[in-house]
Amino acid sequence: MNLSDYHISELNGVGPAVSEKLSRMGIETWQDLLFHLPLRYEDRTRVLPIAGLSQGQSAQVLVKVEHSGIRFGKRRTLICRVSDSSGSMDLRFFYFSKAQQNRLQPGQWLLCFGDVTYVSGVASMVHPEMTWVKDPSRPPLSDQLTPVYPVTDGVKQPLMRKLTDQVLAKLHHDSLPELLPETIKHHFQMDDLAAALRFVHRPPRGTSLTQLIDGEHPARQRLAMEELLAFQLSMLRLRNKVVREDAWPLAAAKQLNQAMLQQLPFSLTGAQVRVIDEIEQDLKQPHPMLRLVQGDVGAGKTLVAAMAALQAIEQGFQVALMAPTEILAEQHWNNFSDWFSALDIQCGFLVSKLKAGERREMLSQIASGEAQLVVGTHALFQETVEFSKLTLVIVDEQHRFGVHQRMALKEKGRYQGRVPHQLIMTATPIPRTLAMTAYADLETSIIDELPPGRKPVQTLVLPDARREQVVARVEQACRRDKAQAYWVCTLIDESEELQAQAAEVTAEQLAVNMPELSIGLVHGRLKPFEKQAIMEGFKQGDIDLLVATTVIEVGVDVPNANLMVIENPERLGLAQLHQLRGRIGRGQRESHCVLLYQAPLSRNGQARLEIMRETNDGFKIAEKDLEIRGPGEVLGTRQTGLLQFKIADVMRDQVLLPKVQQVARELLAQQPDTAQALIARWMSGREEYGQV
Ligand code: ADP
Numbered sequence: 001m002n003l004s005d006y007h008i009s010e011l012n013g014v015g016p017a018v019s020e021k022l023s024r025m026g027i028e029t030w031q032d033l034l035f036h037l038p039l040r041y042e043d044r045t046r047v048l049p050i051a052g053l054s055q056g057q058s059a060q061v062l063v064k065v066e067h068s069g070i071r072f073g074k075r076r077t078l079i080c081r082v083s084d085s086s087g088s089m090d091l092r093f094f095y096f097s098k099a100q101q102n103r104l105q106p107g108q109w110l111l112c113f114g115d116v117t118y119v120s121g122v123a124s125m126v127h128p129e130m131t132w133v134k135d136p137s138r139p140p141l142s143d144q145l146t147p148v149y150p151v152t153d154g155v156k157q158p159l160m161r162k163l164t165d166q167v168l169a170k171l172h173h174d175s176l177p178e179l180l181p182e183t184i185k186h187h188f189q190m191d192d193l194a195a196a197l198r199f200v201h202r203p204p205r206g207t208s209l210t211q212l213i214d215g216e217h218p219a220r221q222r223l224a225m226e227e228l229l230a231f232q233l234s235m236l237r238l239r240n241k242v243v244r245e246d247a248w249p250l251a252a253a254k255q256l257n258q259a260m261l262q263q264l265p266f267s268l269t270g271a272q273v274r275v276i277d278e279i280e281q282d283l284k285q286p287h288p289m290l291r292l293v294q295g296d297v298g299a300g301k302t303l304v305a306a307m308a309a310l311q312a313i314e315q316g317f318q319v320a321l322m323a324p325t326e327i328l329a330e331q332h333w334n335n336f337s338d339w340f341s342a343l344d345i346q347c348g349f350l351v352s353k354l355k356a357g358e359r360r361e362m363l364s365q366i367a368s369g370e371a372q373l374v375v376g377t378h379a380l381f382q383e384t385v386e387f388s389k390l391t392l393v394i395v396d397e398q399h400r401f402g403v404h405q406r407m408a409l410k411e412k413g414r415y416q417g418r419v420p421h422q423l424i425m426t427a428t429p430i431p432r433t434l435a436m437t438a439y440a441d442l443e444t445s446i447i448d449e450l451p452p453g454r455k456p457v458q459t460l461v462l463p464d465a466r467r468e469q470v471v472a473r474v475e476q477a478c479r480r481d482k483a484q485a486y487w488v489c490t491l492i493d494e495s496e497e498l499q500a501q502a503a504e505v506t507a508e509q510l511a512v513n514m515p516e517l518s519i520g521l522v523h524g525r526l527k528p529f530e531k532q533a534i535m536e537g538f539k540q541g542d543i544d545l546l547v548a549t550t551v552i553e554v555g556v557d558v559p560n561a562n563l564m565v566i567e568n569p570e571r572l573g574l575a576q577l578h579q580l581r582g583r584i585g586r587g588q589r590e591s592h593c594v595l596l597y598q599a600p601l602s603r604n605g606q607a608r609l610e611i612m613r614e615t616n617d618g619f620k621i622a623e624k625d626l627e628i629r630g631p632g633e634v635l636g637t638r639q640t641g642l643l644q645f646k647i648a649d650v651m652r653d654q655v656l657l658p659k660v661q662q663v664a665r666e667l668l669a670q671q672p673d674t675a676q677a678l679i680a681r682w683m684s685g686r687e688e689y690g691q692v
Pocket residue numbers: 266267268269272295296297298299300301302303427451452555557559586
């Protein structure tokens with residue numbers, strides 16, 4: 001038999017309703033159920049002495065009832081005082097029947113499992129699970145750790161345990177084929193798969209919980225390795241599918257890039273030259289490029305994108321440049337219009353807030369091919385937009401877009417049976433191990449050099465109590481030294497509406513405090529032309545102080561601005577702070593950033609702001625962010641789902657990744673059937689990556 005051939009409805013306890021619910025969790029077959037792994041464990045294999053308990057711990061105790069009684073306070077509570085040889089504690093019940101109360105007779109022995117909390121110094125458990133014990137010298141202890149599975153409404157833990165019991169009973173070597181090649185098993189000294197699964201579902205008494213949770217146990221590592229491999233395979237398969245398609249090969253641009261370089265007031269950095277060359281080679285191929293360009297804030301990615309665009313445009317094709325926010329799209333549009341009008345290239349601009357007439361005009365320019373470069377937001381890829389001959393799609397600040405969106409955009413550009421090349425740029429430096437996993441479908445180029453003359457931003461971390469001083473310093477700098485400053489208001493997880501309101505209030509207050517300054521306000525609720533007018537005013541120096549929400553987070557480039565105050569920085573992730581701070585430090589002058597936090601800071605918060613003070617290196621900051629907050633934060637919310645593994649953890653298991661990557665390549669090339677089986681086994685229910 002093979003476990004993947006049996007449907008879950010062939011288990012005791014699975015009727016149509018449960019079957020439906022399990023299926024929504026991605027569980028269809030017996031094999032799927034086996035790969036639905038416990039999140040954590042409870043230890044009912046031993047009892048702990050009351051005196052040794054600690055706050056918040058899940059624990060089992062063996063106790064004797066002393067006395068019990070009802071307390072009538074705000075809430076009617078049955079309190080039962082129990083003890084063991086080490087001390088006493090309370091069991092508390094808010095819902096109870098007379099019969100239950102009667103059964104808690106003094107002298108009765110109980111085995112209780114629950115979470116420990118301390119109430120006025122006395123340990124207690126609220127509604128513990130209880131077993132009545134006849135002989136306290138032989139309490140009915142479990143001989144395995146109790147697994148806790150991810151569940152949904154209507155599928156509870158006991159049912160999951162009952163179902164997994166049934167499948168585990170059928171688990172043998174021949175019911176679950178081994179898919180890992182011998183070489184890799186040998187390399188990692190792997191356990192046998194069936195044994196590893198059996199262990200993870202039902203760890204025997206004596207297994208160290210910490211070792212299990214830390215992922216150090218060989219059985220867990222073995223499964224983590226297989227899961228990472230399956231994920232890696234699914235990403236590679238996605239990539240292979242795309243790169244097997246046809247794309248227009250583009251010869252290197254000759255005239256346009258010369259003309260472009262001549263009009264720049266600076267020369268390219270070595271890193272820019274190298275990355276531009278890598279892209280040029282890709283674009284010459286008759287298959288689509290899939291390349292990620294990483295570079296720290298201010299490394300000069302825009303120019304690299306421009307050079308790539310020229311290669312397509314010189315051959316008579318169209319290029320689309322997609323940015324995650326309107327502000328950034330507008331800024332790119334301004335930059336590119338400036339650069340490209342000198343080269344006689346037509347640029348178009350498409351965002352969702354255009355007026356109907358403008359939009360119609362723009363759509364027709366895009367459809368006719370008159371617009372050679374089209375800059376916009378995701379509005380570029382809506383139904384009604386038709387390109388004439390799109391051959392290169394550039395996505396800026398990719399961490400805001402998911403894999404799915406990129407694939408949709410590829411289809412949009414399909415033209416005469418060919419798909420566009422894709423260039424993805426991210427300003428969030430991504431630690432290597434994470435990039436290896438999250439962007440396994442992309443080739444990577446890194447711009448690891450900043451343009452010369454950049455001075456690192458000096459960062460100060462100050463409590464809000466020092467606000468007045470900060471205001472005075474900012475005013476002085478703007479008036480006396482003709483500095484320009486950003487004042488960033490943060491509200492996370494709030495609507496744009498609320499963010500806008502908060503920024504408005506701050507702008508009004510600051511206007512009162514600094515009457516001599518010209519203060520601008522920009523937030524997500526403004527109309528595009530309003531935003532553009534304000535940003536232009538700031539760029540021209542008409543505005544001294546720009547109060548803003550985090551809409552200015554990415555890409556905004558006003559080199560003269562050299563001061564930034566960020567309110568409530570403790571609410572933001574490090575990557576986001578780094579992005580924001582990257583708006584300054586772009587010109588010749590010293591730049592200062594003040595992180596104006598709300599006291600008191602948590603220890604974690606302190607550590608995070610300290611990192612910001614210590615370094616300007618985006619890669620270092622991202623490493624720390626990954627350590628402190630996990631991959632979701634580093635990649636941005638959109639990508640969070642991408643890295644939700646059942647058992648693997650990219651941080652913890654990073655040492656496995658290089659080998660996994662190598663094996664994935666070999667396996668996909670040499671044993672595609674095995675690769676397919678691994679993907680099916682691990683990725684079921686995660687369609688985005690499991691299926692192409
Ligand atoms: P990012 O990589 O963050 O997108 P930008 O492309 O916005 O950075 O570039 C930041 C600033 O550096 C811009 O003002 C740009 O004109 C300037 N810049 C880019 N390349 C160079 C270079 N080689 N030398 C000097 N300045 C440069």
